[in-house]
Amino acid sequence: MIARPAFVCALAAIVSTLPGVALADLVPERPTEEVPYVRTAPVVVDKMLSLGRVRGSDFLIDLGSGDGRIVITAAKRYGTRGLGVDLDTTLVAQARAAASKAGVADRVAFERRDVFETDLRAATVVTMYLLPEYNLLLRPKLLAELRPGARIVSHDWDMGEWVPDAKVTVPVPDKPVGLRKESTVYLWIVPARVAGRWRADLPREGRTVPVEIDLRQSYQELSGTARIDGRDLPVERGRVNGSQILFRFADGDGSWRFEGQTKGDRIVGRVSEDGGAPRPWRAVRVE
Numbered sequence: 130m131i132a133r134p135a136f137v138c139a140l141a142a143i144v145s146t147l148p149g150v151a152l153a154d155l156v157p158e159r160p161t162e163e164v165p166y167v168r169t170a171p172v173v174v175d176k177m178l179s180l181g182r183v184r185g186s187d188f189l190i191d192l193g194s195g196d197g198r199i200v201i202t203a204a205k206r207y208g209t210r211g212l213g214v215d216l217d218t219t220l221v222a223q224a225r226a227a228a229s230k231a232g233v234a235d236r237v238a239f240e241r242r243d244v245f246e247t248d249l250r251a252a253t254v255v256t257m258y259l260l261p262e263y264n265l266l267l268r269p270k271l272l273a274e275l276r277p278g279a280r281i282v283s284h285d286w287d288m289g290e291w292v293p294d295a296k297v298t299v300p301v302p303d304k305p306v307g308l309r310k311e312s313t314v315y316l317w318i319v320p321a322r323v324a325g326r327w328r329a330d331l332p333r334e335g336r337t338v339p340v341e342i343d344l345r346q347s348y349q350e351l352s353g354t355a356r357i358d359g360r361d362l363p364v365e366r367g368r369v370n371g372s373q374i375l376f377r378f379a380d381g382d383g384s385w386r387f388e389g390q391t392k393g394d395r396i397v398g399r400v401s402e403d404g405g406a407p408r409p410w411r412a413v414r415v416e
Contacts, residue, residue, distance in 0.1 A: 166195055166217065169258055169284055170301045173312045174202050180297055180316045181254050181282040183209055190214070192244040192257040192267070197224025197237070199256050204233035212252075214242040249274040258284035265289050277321035277391070278371030287315050291348045294318050294370075320349045320369035321391040326416035331357075331385065331400060332408045342412065344376075351376055355385075374398070 169177075177199065183189060185208035191199045194213025201224070203209035215221050224239040244267065249255060252275060257264070264286045271281055287293060295316040304310050324346035330337040344353040344364065351367025355378045367376035374396060377386045387410060389398020400410035 166220065167258070167306055168195065169198065170304065170312070171198075171202075173284060173299055173301060173314065174199055176297055176299050176312075176314045177256055177282045177284060178203055178206070180295060180314050181256065181280045183207055183254055185209055187253045188212075188251050189254045189256065190247065190249060190252040192247065192255060193259055194224060194239060195220050195258075197227050197239055200224070200237045200239070201228050201231050201233055204228075204236045205231055208236065209254075211237045212247075213237070213239045214244060214247050215239070216241060216243060245270065250276075252279060254280045254282065256282045256284075259286065261286045261289075272319065275319045277319055277369075279319040281317040281319065283315045283317075285313055288317060291317060292350075294349065318349070318371050320346070321372045321374070322346065323351070323369055323374055323391055323396075325414050327396065327412040328415050329396075329410060329412035331402075331410065333402065341415075 183203050187203075187207075187209050189200060189203050189209050189211040191197075191211065191213040194200060194215045197213050200211035200213045203211055213224055215224070218241055221239050221241045225234070228234045228237050228239065244257075244259075244263075249271065255271065255275065257267070259267070264283060265288065268288050268291060275281070293315040297314045299312045299314060300310065301312050302310050304312065323344050325344060327342045327344065329340050329342065331340050338357060340355055340357045342353065342355045342364065344351055344367070346369065349369050351364060351369060351374070353364040353367070354361045355364055356362075357380065362378040362380060364376050364378050368374075372391045373388070374391055375388050377384050380402075383403035385400060385402050387398065387400050389396040389410060389412070394414040396410075396412040398410050399407035401407045
């Protein structure tokens with residue numbers, strides 16, 4: 130469902146916090162088209178909730194909540210707490226009435242609010258059905274405010290060069306907009322910010338080998354170099370999935386494979402060399 134959010138341009142201030150993103154990417158031209166309200170079909174609501182792995186422990190924020198059906202369905206089905214925001218006063222009133230009728234008014238709230246002025250920090254799941262221009266404008270806010278591992282689910286529109294972690298197409302025979310009678314549901318998992326220089330001691334043949342790893346990040350994709358024994362080796366197959374980090378680098382005829390969980394300026398996990406048994410591994414950010 131689509132709201133009518135007001136446009137807010139003051140997003141450049143957070144550009145320095147976003148790895149791999151240029152200022153021009155954050156502030157596309159101001160959209161001139163007002164976002165219409167279109168109801169989301171129940172089959173699409175179901176797919177959005179399932180793809181986002183929504184559960185009772187989640188807090189869901191629906192940006193452009195319309196008649197409230199996503200938030201209300203999540204509350205009824207899973208016991209999820211939620212907030213829907215929309216600028217249309219009539220739709221907000223309808224959503225509140227629907228929540229009361231469904232018996233979930235104690236778990237959900239609906240407010241007349243601009244999506245760009247909505248605090249997202251409490252959300253573990255964000256859903257939206259906006260226009261592509263608004264998705265791009267919201268992208269830096271989502272990355273800046275949501276915690277690693279939070280899920281973002283969008284109906285029909287993607288996030289530009291931020292590649293989705295999953296995408297599903299759903300037949301919608303009675304869809305009121307568009308020539309194709311289907312909807313696409315996209316999922317992104319907010320990645321931890323791991324760009325920077327890290328130091329670790331790696332276990333090798335009864336001794337420890339110091340390594341300095343310089344990670345570069347573009348959303349969930351990682352690249353960079355690892356300096357070990359005076360050699361710079363390219364980081365390969367790097368990826369961040371929420372707070373989980375995975376990468377490897379080749380070392381002569383063998384390779385090191387890393388997996389771990391980020392905890393602020395530390396990574397704790399396991400490393401294996403040449404397919405050997407995994408051993409504990411820790412890294413500390415130094416820059």
